[in-house]
Every structure is written in structure tokens, then in C-alpha cells.
Amino acid sequence: MKILYKGYILFLLLILPLAFLKGQSSNMIRVVKVPVSTGQYNEMNAILVQDGIAFCSDRRTSGVVNNRTFNGDRVYSIFFAEREDTMKWGRTNIFSRDLLSIFNQGPFCFTPDRRHIYYTSEVERGNSAFKRDFKNRRGIFITDKVADGWSEPRAFEYNDPLWNLGHPYISNDGKYLFFSSDIPVGYGDSDIYMCRWENDSWTEPEKLGPEVNSQYSELYPYFSPAGELYFASDRGGGYGGLDIYYSRIKSEGWTKPVLMPEPINSEADDFSLYKEQDGESGFFTSNRGRTDDIYMFISEIIRKSECNELVYEQFCYEFKEVNSMKFDSMPFEFEWDFDDGTKLKTNIAKAEHCFKEPGMYVVKLNVTDMITGEINHNETSYLLQIERTEQAFITLPDSTYVGDTIKLDASMSYLPGWDIAEYYWNFDDGTADKGIEIKKTYLLKGAYDVQLIVSSKPDPEGNIKETCVTRTIVVEER
Numbered sequence: 001m002k003i004l005y006k007g008y009i010l011f012l013l014l015i016l017p018l019a020f021l022k023g024q025s026s027n028m029i030r031v032v033k034v035p036v037s038t039g040q041y042n043e044m045n046a047i048l049v050q051d052g053i054a055f056c057s058d059r060r061t062s063g064v065v066n067n068r069t070f071n072g073d074r075v076y077s078i079f080f081a082e083r084e085d086t087m088k089w090g091r092t093n094i095f096s097r098d099l100l101s102i103f104n105q106g107p108f109c110f111t112p113d114r115r116h117i118y119y120t121s122e123v124e125r126g127n128s129a130f131k132r133d134f135k136n137r138r139g140i141f142i143t144d145k146v147a148d149g150w151s152e153p154r155a156f157e158y159n160d161p162l163w164n165l166g167h168p169y170i171s172n173d174g175k176y177l178f179f180s181s182d183i184p185v186g187y188g189d190s191d192i193y194m195c196r197w198e199n200d201s202w203t204e205p206e207k208l209g210p211e212v213n214s215q216y217s218e219l220y221p222y223f224s225p226a227g228e229l230y231f232a233s234d235r236g237g238g239y240g241g242l243d244i245y246y247s248r249i250k251s252e253g254w255t256k257p258v259l260m261p262e263p264i265n266s267e268a269d270d271f272s273l274y275k276e277q278d279g280e281s282g283f284f285t286s287n288r289g290r291t292d293d294i295y296m297f298i299s300e301i302i303r304k305s306e307c308n309e310l311v312y313e314q315f316c317y318e319f320k321e322v323n324s325m326k327f328d329s330m331p332f333e334f335e336w337d338f339d340d341g342t343k344l345k346t347n348i349a350k351a352e353h354c355f356k357e358p359g360m361y362v363v364k365l366n367v368t369d370m371i372t373g374e375i376n377h378n379e380t381s382y383l384l385q386i387e388r389t390e391q392a393f394i395t396l397p398d399s400t401y402v403g404d405t406i407k408l409d410a411s412m413s414y415l416p417g418w419d420i421a422e423y424y425w426n427f428d429d430g431t432a433d434k435g436i437e438i439k440k441t442y443l444l445k446g447a448y449d450v451q452l453i454v455s456s457k458p459d460p461e462g463n464i465k466e467t468c469v470t471r472t473i474v475v476e477e478r
Helices: none
Strands: 029-033 043-049 052-057 077-083 089-094 108-110 116-122 138-146 165-170 176-181 191-198 218-223 228-233 243-248 270-275 281-286 293-299 316-320 332-337 343-346 350-354 359-369 375-386 399-401 405-409 420-426 432-434 437-441 446-456 466-476
Touching: 043 108, 043 270, 043 281, 052 089, 052 108, 108 165, 116 165, 165 218, 176 218, 191 218, 218 270, 228 270, 332 350, 343 350, 432 437
Parallel strands: 043 293, 138 165, 243 270, 399 466
Antiparallel strands: 029 293, 043 052, 052 077, 077 089, 108 116, 116 138, 165 176, 176 191, 218 228, 228 243, 270 281, 281 293, 316 350, 332 343, 332 359, 359 375, 405 437, 420 432, 420 446, 446 466
């Protein structure tokens, strides 16, 4: 994977250890190489546009033109492929010939209205740029949609010939611009910065804090509609090379980054993640093959739109003697025998009792006349059959702390007549698991609606039963 910064294009080699939170692999994410990837050239930075995807590639822009830098690297341009189906793509074409240049165009992003493109390119475009020993820096450039195509690019106001800026991404609401830069005031080799759109212009760049940035390189920021900042980093402790992490903004700063699981991350360089609107699928780039290629990921995690609320059973009842009026004029003592080893004496003809478990109980009432001492055994008896609510059942704590491991148990589920095939857990954080008893560690603060989906084996006619319950757990920071 080539980092589009140092000079023209250099290879990333530095890999050193650093602490992080590792996302739990759900093994429920499918990854497919998008066929726009040639295997011969490099493709990266896929972004959804109307009817397809735009991406950048260093492939030829024609059979004649093959732009290269002085050190032999091909120049990146923006291409487009029409989407014919969820997994089927049409022919790849130049996105717009108005944008073709002898300089790089990418990584890039669109503004939410798709009328402006922000892209990474060389800062110096005069005669100096064509001198072999000149060290050109990268900056951000902007082109605008006009009636007959796209305008000449203009430079981002914070470009500087002394350092690199690149990998721009603008949030869905247009309020924030994220980019990566090796400005020397940062934490490491390259850090992520943010500008705010105020008074029709971008504010001065703000360096994101040490929760996101490290002493190594943070690159390719992407801010999802759900408020998650995804980026690539070569910090240690990952799967290898560049790995994709995400963090969420909080009242002060950002949460500790979470490492995306396999198969999105790998031992190769993985970067430039982008999500579709549903949040369950998207694109990323990886050089796990011979070149940088675009991959599509599809979450196969099951999440029900509706689940039953969990019924908490206490088996508590109130008992009352139906002929209690005849005891109102004289003093009596009432002894209740609940047939579960428990007895209760009252001075009125009613009682409350909670049974520990379901079953068949014969509740008896003995009445003693307090004046004569006469005992009327079995004045009344009740035959009580207590049955459990037929439901899947979740046993878990009401709250926990970030980083703590908790146990979730489905063994209290009561589904008589079911030949259960699977207990499926959705943790409401993008991960899932299977099993009657499992362990889970939440990595971010929040309230999570855990779903337990229980399904049966097919009956002789092939019918499968399924039920779902939900329970909330609150995750706090220590």
C-alpha cells in the first residue's frame, strides 16, 4: 500500500507496538473483491455516488497517456463504475475528463450535495514541480461542479509547501472536514486534523487528541453518519501493516480507538473504509493481493426490527377466603399452608405469597377460633398450577464497565416442545455470537439493547420456529 505523501509515493515500513482496544471478531462479515480492481494497477478510496462508485486508480487514462512521476510511479485519477446490482458493476470509465491532470487526484471526497470534490494533489504546480530533485508536498484541492463539467481546481487555504495535507473527508452534514497531515506540531509521523464550517469558510485545523492520534501514522479518515471516525494506523498491536480503527466523539475528546476485526483487517495494509447508508455494508482498500484493491464488506449479522420484551417472572399471588364475611364479627387466626414448605399466619382472611418456582400446589387454609380455640382444618383449599411464560430468556447484569468481560446466559429460556438448533446473540454494537452461554466485552460506553434469537430445527414439514427477546445493558466508563 503506497502512502500518498512523502515526496511523491513512498512505501510504509515502520511497525511498532502501542496499546489499543481490539474489536471482537464476529466471523459474520463477508468480504468480496470489487471487480473494478484490476490486479495490475492500484485501486482505492471507493465512495458511493449516484448509480455507482467513484474511486481513484493509477491505471492508464487512455491507450496513449501514461502519466508517471520522476521516480516511476503512476499518477492517480478519479474513475467511475456504474452499479448494476448489489454485487455487480458495469464498465469503468474516467469520472470526468475535466479533472484529468499530470498531477495526482486522490484520495478524494465529495461534499454532501455532490457539487464539490476535495482531493489530494501536489502543492507546487509551477516550473519547480518538474525539477527532478524538487521535493513536492501534498495538499488539498477543490473543484466545483459547473454547467459544462468541473472547474479548475483551487487550493485549500491551509495548504503549505513545508508539509503534507491529504486524505480529506467531509461529514454528511457538511459541518466538519477531516484530513491527515504531517505538520510537525502533531503527535507522530502523520495525524488527523479537523476543520469546522463556520461563516462560509473552514476554521483553522484542530488536531484530534491523543485518543485518536499516536506517535505513528494516522491516515484516511472517514466520519460515518452514525458519528464514528474510521481511520487507518500503523500503530502496533494490530494485525499487521496499516489497520482500520474507529473512535466515537464524546463530550471531551474521543473514545479509545477500536480495532476492526478480521476479515476487514488482515496482515496486509487495510485502509480507506467507507460505509453505505445502512451501516451494514461498505468498502475498504487492501493490498492483501498483489496490488491495492477495493473490497466490499457485507455484515451478515442478524438484527431484528422488533423483539419481545423480557417477562420477569416472580410467581406471586394473593389468596382470599371467599366466605370471609362470616369471620368478620369474631376474632379468628388464619393459617395458610402453601404446599412449598412455607406457612403463614394472619388475622384477616387473605394472604400474599411468592413461590420460588413453577409447579402444582395445593394451598390449604386452617382457621382457629381465638375464643373457643377450635381449629377448623382445611376450611378452604386451592389447587394452583403455576406455569412459566413461554419465552427465550436472557440472564445478564444490568450494567458493566468498558473493558470488563460479562457472561450472557440463555439457559433459563422456556420453550417447551422446541428442538433448539441455535441461540444467536446480537450485542447492538456491530458484533454477534452464538451459544447458550457466551462471554462479551464492550469496548465503548453506551446503552445496548441485546437481542437473543432462538431458532428450532426444522420439523418433518421443514418448518422452523423462531423467537426473539431483548434486554438492555448499560456500559459505563470507570
